[in-house]
Amino acid sequence: MKVKVLTFGSLTDILEREFSVEAQDTDGLTASLTAKHAGLNGRKFLVAVNDTIVKENIALKEQDVVALMPPYSGG
Amino acid sequence: MERNDRYSRHYRLSGFGEVAQTKLQSGRVLVVGAGGLGCPALQYLVAAGVGKIGIIDHDRIELSNLQRQVLFGTNEIGLYKAEIAAAKLRLLNPEIDIREYVLHLSTENAVELVEGYDVVLDCTDNFATRYLLSDLCALLGKPLVFGAIYKYEGQIAVFNVADDNGVKTTYRHLFPLPPDPLDAPDCNEVGVLGVLPGIIGTMQATEAIKLLTGVGQPLCNKLMTINLLDNRSMVLDIPETLSKVAVYPTSLSHFEAFGYDDHCGITTPSVHRISPQEFMEICQGNGILVVDVRNVDEQPKLPFEHVQIPLQELPENVEKIDRNHVIVVCQSGKRSQFAGQFLREKLGADCRVSHLEGGVAALEIYNNG
Numbered sequence: 001m002k003v004k005v006l007t008f009g010s011l012t013d014i015l016e017r018e019f020s021v022e023a024q025d026t027d028g029l030t031a032s033l034t035a036k037h038a039g040l041n042g043r044k045f046l047v048a049v050n051d052t053i054v055k056e057n058i059a060l061k062e063q064d065v066v067a068l069m070p071p072y073s074g075g
Numbered sequence: 076m077e078r079n080d081r082y083s084r085h086y087r088l089s090g091f092g093e094v095a096q097t098k099l100q101s102g103r104v105l106v107v108g109a110g111g112l113g114c115p116a117l118q119y120l121v122a123a124g125v126g127k128i129g130i131i132d133h134d135r136i137e138l139s140n141l142q143r144q145v146l147f148g149t150n151e152i153g154l155y156k157a158e159i160a161a162a163k164l165r166l167l168n169p170e171i172d173i174r175e176y177v178l179h180l181s182t183e184n185a186v187e188l189v190e191g192y193d194v195v196l197d198c199t200d201n202f203a204t205r206y207l208l209s210d211l212c213a214l215l216g217k218p219l220v221f222g223a224i225y226k227y228e229g230q231i232a233v234f235n236v237a238d239d240n241g242v243k244t245t246y247r248h249l250f251p252l253p254p255d256p257l258d259a260p261d262c263n264e265v266g267v268l269g270v271l272p273g274i275i276g277t278m279q280a281t282e283a284i285k286l287l288t289g290v291g292q293p294l295c296n297k298l299m300t301i302n303l304l305d306n307r308s309m310v311l312d313i314p315e316t317l318s319k320v321a322v323y324p325t326s327l328s329h330f331e332a333f334g335y336d337d338h339c340g341i342t343t344p345s346v347h348r349i350s351p352q353e354f355m356e357i358c359q360g361n362g363i364l365v366v367d368v369r370n371v372d373e374q375p376k377l378p379f380e381h382v383q384i385p386l387q388e389l390p391e392n393v394e395k396i397d398r399n400h401v402i403v404v405c406q407s408g409k410r411s412q413f414a415g416q417f418l419r420e421k422l423g424a425d426c427r428v429s430h431l432e433g434g435v436a437a438l439e440i441y442n443n444g
Binding site: 006008009010042043044046048051052053054055067069070071072073074075 | 108110111112113197198199200201202205222223224225226228229230248249250252253254255258259260261262265267272298300302309310311312313314316318
């Protein structure tokens with residue numbers, strides 16, 4: 001499935017802010033990104049699919065929008 | 076209720092009016108952190124007429140704060156943020172009961188502070204305090220308006236408030252565990268656009284006003300993000316399920332014993348031990364302050380420049396310690412170790428704290444041998 005990925009915060013230092021990628025499910029997506037970008041290793045970020053945060057691996061559909069968002073500490 | 080012309084635009088506002096204004100005036104909001112987020116949030120909450128407002132911040136004003144912390148002036152550098160904020164806000168609206176707390180929010184003092192308010196604003200700048208506040212507000216069922224910023228981006232959410240389905244979520248529903256400190260740099264390290272906390276802090280104040288008055292739909296179980304560079308914003312739904320990896324206190328007594336610094340990977344720098352030889356070499360150096368924590372009648376006196384603050388008087392005299400390396404001294408090294416640990420917690424990470432191993436007794440032996 002081709003999905004759109006949006007990245008936020010410090011993840012934009014590692015990944016493009018917006019890109020398209022082939023992925024079957026959310027775990028597969030984050031694993032393949034981490035394999036390509038060592039900087040993602042051990043990073044904590046939330047995964048949202050079509051504006052809903054997901055807690056477990058879910059299957060992706062064509063044109064899903066996946067947001068990867070780390071915690072921000074600033075105040 | 077007598078109409079107060081100060082709030083006439085709220086009275087006239089359809090959907091708000093006297094009913095909502097009266098609710099605001101009986102509301103109590105605690106703002107944790109009087110920095111980039113806290114300053115604008117406080118200004119609007121005080122201007123809007125929230126009845127009681129608490130301000131917690133233990134920091135002093137620095138020049139680099141003034142680019143975004145709009146309650147403070149150049150002439151106030153070095154003064155406590157909570158005190159200056161309170162003074163400015165009393166000028167803005169003397170009808171508000173404003174309480175300032177110059178302290179570091181901890182598991183020891185947080186319960187009592189938070190219990191006295193209806194809504195809490197997380198305007199902090201570190202994960203240890205964010206998780207502490209989130210866990211405590213969850214335990215107390217206290218509405219928490221969360222705000223956080225990174226460079227040009229902000230996050231806002233309302234926690235512990237049930238949505239129409241009765242579902243409540245917390246910060247741990249977003250991020251069950253804190254990040255590695257190295258992966259989440261703060262504004263000091265990566266910078267921040269000055270207006271960003273102005274926008275996010277003002278939105279936090281808006282959410283608090285909505286919660287207190289019942290006007291509108293607060294961001295319950297939703298995380299809003301805004302990027303000022305492209306003006307894109309998103310609202311993500313936060314599901315009810317909490318990740319199994321989350322570790323958090325499940326009772327108030329558990330909370331009071333929970334180590335948030337450890338939990339967030341913050342290792343407290345230890346108190347350095349200094350030998351008598353090393354002590355003699357450096358004790359009169361630049362930037363070093365020797366603090367004798369013995370009682371005034373204990374002998375022998377130290378034959379060089381030092382300050383004497385008996386151990387039991389140390390808590391009231393921390394501000395006398397104004398150098399970046401403190402060496403604590405006592406008779407045997409026991410009280411100095413204890414005092415060193417106390418100062419380690421009170422002074423910032425920039426201050427090195429050492430203590431003389433073996434105390435003045437060991438120093439005597441070294442100097443006479």
